[in-house]
Amino acid sequence: MRFELQMALRFLKEGRMQTALILAGISTGVGVIIFLSALIGGLQESIIDRTLGTQAHVTLRPPEEEARPQLDRSGETILEHIQRPAQRLRSILGWPQLLADLRRRPEVTAASPTVAGSAFALRGTANRSVALRGVDPDSYSGILDLRTKLTDGTLDVTGTHIIVGVELAKELGLSVGDTLRLTAPEERSEVFTISGIFDVGNKDLNLRWVYISLREGQTLMNLSGGVSTVEVKVRDIFSAEKEAQEIHAATGLKADSWMILNSELLIGLRGQSSSSVMIQFFVIVAVMLGIASVLVVSVIQRGRQIGILRAFGTRRGQVLRIFLLQGGILGLVGSLGGIVLGTVLALFFQNLVSNQDGTPIFPVALTAALYARSLLVALITGLVGAWLPARRAANLDPAVAIRYE
Amino acid sequence: MNECSAVIQLHQVRKSYPGAVSSEVLHGIDIRIDQGEFVALVGPSGSGKSTLLNILGLLDRPSSGSVEILGRECTEMDDAGLTTLRGHSLGFVFQFHHLLPSFSAEENVFLPMLADAGHFKPEMRTRARDLLARIGLDGFETGPASQLSGGQQQRVAIARALVMNPALVLADEPTGNLDRASGQQVFEFMRRFNRELGTAFLLVTHDPALAARCDRILTLEDGSLVTQE
Ligand SMILES: Nc1ncnc2c1ncn2[C@@H]1O[C@H](COP(=O)(O)OP(=O)(O)OP(=O)(O)O)[C@@H](O)[C@H]1O
Numbered sequence: 001m002r003f004e005l006q007m008a009l010r011f012l013k014e015g016r017m018q019t020a021l022i023l024a025g026i027s028t029g030v031g032v033i034i035f036l037s038a039l040i041g042g043l044q045e046s047i048i049d050r051t052l053g054t055q056a057h058v059t060l061r062p063p064e065e066e067a068r069p070q071l072d073r074s075g076e077t078i079l080e081h082i083q084r085p086a087q088r089l090r091s092i093l094g095w096p097q098l099l100a101d102l103r104r105r106p107e108v109t110a111a112s113p114t115v116a117g118s119a120f121a122l123r124g125t126a127n128r129s130v131a132l133r134g135v136d137p138d139s140y141s142g143i144l145d146l147r148t149k150l151t152d153g154t155l156d157v158t159g160t161h162i163i164v165g166v167e168l169a170k171e172l173g174l175s176v177g178d179t180l181r182l183t184a185p186e187e188r189s190e191v192f193t194i195s196g197i198f199d200v201g202n203k204d205l206n207l208r209w210v211y212i213s214l215r216e217g218q219t220l221m222n223l224s225g226g227v228s229t230v231e232v233k234v235r236d237i238f239s240a241e242k243e244a245q246e247i248h249a250a251t252g253l254k255a256d257s258w259m260i261l262n263s264e265l266l267i268g269l270r271g272q273s274s275s276s277v278m279i280q281f282f283v284i285v286a287v288m289l290g291i292a293s294v295l296v297v298s299v300i301q302r303g304r305q306i307g308i309l310r311a312f313g314t315r316r317g318q319v320l321r322i323f324l325l326q327g328g329i330l331g332l333v334g335s336l337g338g339i340v341l342g343t344v345l346a347l348f349f350q351n352l353v354s355n356q357d358g359t360p361i362f363p364v365a366l367t368a369a370l371y372a373r374s375l376l377v378a379l380i381t382g383l384v385g386a387w388l389p390a391r392r393a394a395n396l397d398p399a400v401a402i403r404y405e
Numbered sequence: 406m407n408e409c410s411a412v413i414q415l416h417q418v419r420k421s422y423p424g425a426v427s428s429e430v431l432h433g434i435d436i437r438i439d440q441g442e443f444v445a446l447v448g449p450s451g452s453g454k455s456t457l458l459n460i461l462g463l464l465d466r467p468s469s470g471s472v473e474i475l476g477r478e479c480t481e482m483d484d485a486g487l488t489t490l491r492g493h494s495l496g497f498v499f500q501f502h503h504l505l506p507s508f509s510a511e512e513n514v515f516l517p518m519l520a521d522a523g524h525f526k527p528e529m530r531t532r533a534r535d536l537l538a539r540i541g542l543d544g545f546e547t548g549p550a551s552q553l554s555g556g557q558q559q560r561v562a563i564a565r566a567l568v569m570n571p572a573l574v575l576a577d578e579p580t581g582n583l584d585r586a587s588g589q590q591v592f593e594f595m596r597r598f599n600r601e602l603g604t605a606f607l608l609v610t611h612d613p614a615l616a617a618r619c620d621r622i623l624t625l626e627d628g629s630l631v632t633q634e
């Protein structure tokens with residue numbers, strides 16, 4: 001093999017200009033792949049992060065409970081027909097056992113009971129409609145870590161302590177220690193004390209969400225001892241829908257995954273991914289054709305040399321490997337250049353457009369896996385591109401090759 | 406019985422190239438070259454000398470007839486078998502030296518050993534340097550082959566043909582592209598290696614003076630051997 005490697009390197013060195021140009025071509029191709037993947041990967045990651053930052057992966061509700069889009073589970077289309085039964089809030093039966101069962105599922109990382117409903121927040125003469133979220137702070141931290149979202153005060157949602165979003169605080173002129181009256185349907189009402197103010201990065205939610213204790217939520221919503229939803233987080237976010245279906249099948253509960261609730265977003269992301277894959281595919285094909293054409297020319301130019309090598313006992317397989325190796329080496333070396341190029345491009349682009357606080361608008365995802373994949377793809381591309389020229393070289397008739405100039 | 410001393414034997418070798426008009430280039434050639442012989446092959450242009458040499462060198466197959474090298478029948482061998490036999494038993498010198506330009510003189514010489522073994526061994530260099538010294542090229546071992554003169558390059562090619570210690574070297578007009586003095590020198594070296602190493606040579610030449618100095622002259626005319634002294 002060392003003989004073949006030596007010959008391959010020598011041939012590449014001999015064809016200086018051709019080698020340099022095709023390496024530049026491969027580097028450009030791989031650079032585009034790295035740049036595109038890093039950009040789209042980073043973009044999707046941040047979109048999903050933002051989407052899932054305030055959402056459970058799977059939300060469980062009692063069967064036939066509230067207005068929700070009807071889904072065609074076999075396909076991915078959402079039927080536009082929406083039911084709106086005017087039912088009162090119902091509880092999930094046997095939810096403590098359900099929680100225990102859920103936590104035993106290997107894919108589930110957190111499960112938390114919540115009571116969700118709407119209410120009015122009154123402060124002096126001002127009032128606002130808000131979404132109450134009665135939570136158990138300990139288990140809820142696995143769904144959304146409110147501690148990291150606090151801008152003021154402490155995370156205290158026990159008793160009559162509540163936390164509100166920054167927008168609502170601004171709107172009603174609230175600060176930590178102030179009191180706020182919450183009035184739920186059927187005139188159930190209570191006065192609460194603000195213990196903290198949060199910012200979950202979403203203006204609408206910062207205005208509407210009010211976190212109270214599970215017990216107070218149950219009281220206000222007239223759901224004594226019950227919970228209206230159980231929120232679940234899973235290990236692999238893209239397994240959420242599968243998990244939701246399994247939980248639904250096992251419990252009969254309505255189980256909505258973030259993937260269904262955000263199916264349009266997902267369709268968009270998927271479209272983005274597939275067009276990126278498409279572009280990468282054509283770049284790879286172009287690179288492969290480039291390698292093939294350079295090596296075909298090399299085989300033609302070196303016909304006599306190959307004939308001589310064959311005359312002196314070089315076997316067909318050796319000739320084949322000499323040219324395959326050239327393709328492989330071109331792919332590998334070119335992809336190293338491409339990794340440098342793609343990384344520089346991606347980082348440059350990331351720095352080019354940034355938010356006012358300096359954080360990038362388009363964070364790029366430059367991962368070791370991306371680099372490894374690019375190297376592997378380039379290596380395979382080189383070998384495949386070299387295949388036909390190598391076959392041609394190996395099958396060269398030495399008598400003919402030596403006879404003609 | 407002197408069968409055992411034959412390096413190569415051809416029996417009724419015919420060669421025709423496929424084409425619309427069936428064109429037979431060689432018409433039933435019988436040749437036998439013994440170990441240590443130094444044989445000239447002469448004949449007009451187009452008489453089939455190179456074709457015959459390719460068949461003798463296992464670079465081409467006869468259309469019919471048999472080729473036997475060191476007592477081994479080659480007609481039925483596959484390409485891998487022919488390649489190995491060729492690499493171990495035969496050497497080639499061509500009209501154009503056909504050195505690999507980006508390799509040094511000594512690398513060109515030990516290339517057949519490298520291809521055979523698959524990887525470099527220091528004794529390959531030793532062997533190449535020894536041969537180059539014997540052919541009057543000491544001092545040129547590590548320089549690029551492409552910077553040598555025509556005669557020097559042809560001498561490197563002779564060293565390369567001998568590096569595997571073949572039983573027979575086939576030389577197709579090795580002096581055809583050289584001036585008289587260089588050609589003379591190349592011929593002298595081949596004769597000397599023939600004497601010193603006992604390697605058989607078959608030499609195609611258009612130079613009657615050189616042919617006259619060989620042990621034996623084969624004359625090919627229109628695809629048939631006309632004299633066999
Ligand atoms: N690959 C081929 N296909 C068809 N015809 C061929 C082929 N090779 C050689 N010939 C023909 O075979 C005949 C003999 O050619 P060859 O090269 O053996 O002659 P030669 O004696 O070596 O001539 P020269 O002295 O010019 O080298 C020629 O008529 C040539 O045209």
Ligand SMILES: [Mg+2]
Nearest residue numbers: 454455456577
């Ligand atoms: Mg000829």
